[in-house]
Amino acid sequence: xxxxxxxxxxxxxxxxxxxxxxxxxxxxxxxxxxxxxxxxxxxxxxxxxxxxxxxxxxxxxxxxxxxxxxxxxxxxxxxxxxxxxxxxxxxxxxxxxxxxxxxxxxxxxxxxxxxxxxxxxxxxxxxxxxxxxxxxxxxxxxxxxxxxxxxxxxxxxxxxxxxxxxxxxxxxxxxxxxxxxxxxxxxxxxxxxxxxxxxxxxxxxxxxxxxxxxxxxxxxxxxxxxxxxxxxxxxxxxxxxxxxxxxxxxxxxxxxxxxxxxxxxxxxxxxxxxxxxxxxxxxxxxxxxxxxxxxxxxxxxxxxxxxxxxxxxxxxxxxxxxxxxxxxxxxxxxxxxxxxxxxxxxxxxxxxxxxxxxxxxxxxxxxxxxxxxxxxxxxxxxxxxxxxxxxxxxxxxxxxxxxxxxxx
Amino acid sequence: xxxxxxxxxxxxxxxxxxxxxxxxxxxxxxxxxxxxxxxxxxxxxxxxxxxxxxxxxxxxxxxxxxxxxxxxxxxxxxxxxxxxxxxxxxxxxxxxxxxxxxxxxxxxxxxxxxxxxxxxxxxxxxxxxxxxxxxxxxxxxxxxxxxxxxxxxxxxxxxxxxxxxxxxxxxxxxxxxxxxxxxxxxxxxxxxxxxxxxxxxxxxxxxxxxxxxxxxxxxxxxxxxxxxxxxxxxxxxx
Numbered sequence: 001x002x003x004x005x006x007x008x009x010x011x012x013x014x015x016x017x018x019x020x021x022x023x024x025x026x027x028x029x030x031x032x033x034x035x036x037x038x039x040x041x042x043x044x045x046x047x048x049x050x051x052x053x054x055x056x057x058x059x060x061x062x063x064x065x066x067x068x069x070x071x072x073x074x075x076x077x078x079x080x081x082x083x084x085x086x087x088x089x090x091x092x093x094x095x096x097x098x099x100x101x102x103x104x105x106x107x108x109x110x111x112x113x114x115x116x117x118x119x120x121x122x123x124x125x126x127x128x129x130x131x132x133x134x135x136x137x138x139x140x141x142x143x144x145x146x147x148x149x150x151x152x153x154x155x156x157x158x159x160x161x162x163x164x165x166x167x168x169x170x171x172x173x174x175x176x177x178x179x180x181x182x183x184x185x186x187x188x189x190x191x192x193x194x195x196x197x198x199x200x201x202x203x204x205x206x207x208x209x210x211x212x213x214x215x216x217x218x219x220x221x222x223x224x225x226x227x228x229x230x231x232x233x234x235x236x237x238x239x240x241x242x243x244x245x246x247x248x249x250x251x252x253x254x255x256x257x258x259x260x261x262x263x264x265x266x267x268x269x270x271x272x273x274x275x276x277x278x279x280x281x282x283x284x285x286x287x288x289x290x291x292x293x294x295x296x297x298x299x300x301x302x303x304x305x306x307x308x309x310x311x312x313x314x315x316x317x318x319x320x321x322x323x324x325x326x327x328x329x330x331x332x333x334x335x336x337x338x339x340x341x342x343x344x345x346x347x348x349x350x351x352x353x354x355x356x357x358x359x360x361x362x363x364x365x366x367x368x369x370x371x372x373x374x375x376x377x378x379x380x381x382x383x384x385x386x387x388x389x390x391x392x393x394x395x396x397x398x399x400x401x402x403x404x405x406x407x408x
Numbered sequence: 409x410x411x412x413x414x415x416x417x418x419x420x421x422x423x424x425x426x427x428x429x430x431x432x433x434x435x436x437x438x439x440x441x442x443x444x445x446x447x448x449x450x451x452x453x454x455x456x457x458x459x460x461x462x463x464x465x466x467x468x469x470x471x472x473x474x475x476x477x478x479x480x481x482x483x484x485x486x487x488x489x490x491x492x493x494x495x496x497x498x499x500x501x502x503x504x505x506x507x508x509x510x511x512x513x514x515x516x517x518x519x520x521x522x523x524x525x526x527x528x529x530x531x532x533x534x535x536x537x538x539x540x541x542x543x544x545x546x547x548x549x550x551x552x553x554x555x556x557x558x559x560x561x562x563x564x565x566x567x568x569x570x571x572x573x574x575x576x577x578x579x580x581x582x583x584x585x586x587x588x589x590x591x592x593x594x595x596x597x598x599x600x601x602x603x604x605x606x607x608x609x610x611x612x613x614x615x616x617x618x619x620x621x622x623x624x625x626x627x628x629x630x631x632x633x634x635x636x637x638x639x640x641x642x643x644x645x646x
Binding site for chain 1: 418
């Protein structure tokens, strides 16, 4: 019954869990796992190739056409390398940590709708072996909160890896990682709430469903990126990049300062798991972006089966984000630690909180038929007040801080 | 929005032409190597087949990486290896240590050791990294030995003594293009490279690397106008 509750929203389990449903689920798990691994492999290649293009280099070009098998070669090599356990490592945690990093990365993908029949008012279901189901592994009632939970668990992987290595640079890296991920999770959660507010659901399937139709003036699609007025999207992209520890927020593995960061002491396949988890997270996080803000796999289906078009739209949208991540990496220099904290706590969190309140006010005014002009004026007024309060608080804090430094 | 300018820069790079050459251009052809590239060494022989090395150990003495080990021995009177009194009995170079600085080539009084353009090394053990006379001495045709792991293409073994022919002794411009070296097995007395002015005149309009023609069997590819000059003054210059 527990599993049924967890997967309840999927019509596959409408008549209870029988053998067919079980087999279909297993099939979906296998396909999703294989797809994600291949996608991760290609992402590593894509990143290396694109970054070298942006830096006027050629990049990997020996293994397979355009070097596409380079990741496979690297992975195979890592499999055959020696496991090294540092003498001062906390052995059990040290072995466990890579899995704490890797497993959430995969689980996160479970709730991403990758396809489905969304065109022409479809409800995102497909027929699979005579059963109606969603093309996503699980649609738990907690929905997008599951994503936040998983990314929180991933913090443990990084933190415990650094701590259990019994070495100072990994420890420094993991302390940075935990502080960074915790701070940006707040902004991330608040911008997710903005999407929840406008789509009216926490289920990822429901979010895609509510974004599938026509939007403003029947020109723009009804994507949350438009309905939440862009700002939560920008915040989520920034916070998501920070959550992934990707450049420009890769302080966790700042080579110049921390050797290789939290995974310095790891070797062999355990290192590969961290590496894999990082890129897998990049892929799944792009999938989450798409689900939350760009309508997931929804889109027009001119010819052919609609589920195929769902796949295509999902792939295109996700690729755009993957490109963006690589572009960030090629362009932006790394943040300083205090800049990182300033951006997170003093800009992103207040802004996303304010925006959430504003969206709530607009939503409520629509329901209660309040005067839109008054609501707009009130919103602007509140923003100005909030902004000036925040500024004066920052200035005061700065003055106190500087005073302390002078007195010390 | 000054922050966003950088994104434009990296994006533009996507469509720019790469300046890196492929190691192998198409099939059977490698990108041309600079004439004065420092590759692995050869031990040269005179035109009559005698070894040039006299076992003086100057190369070993000058080597900053201490990678050369030489032991000289007296020539057997009835079957001499080199023209003089002594010859290089043991000659070993450890390529795990060699930095290809070419100082051994400069130190050598008989031009016995020079560097080829071959740089493809492949060792599976430390012992294999030590090349002995078996690998280093040129073959009976005067060419470097084709070692099994080296991927040779036509012209791969040329320019085995480029430093000799490129440099005026003592850096004195009066000696540019003056032959001050002995003949080599299979090649005879190699012609000198063209002098600086001539080279500038040839290379300037071409721009970039332009010397695809690597055939220096018999005559030098750059010294066409200076061949006779070099030979005429070859012995008179000193």
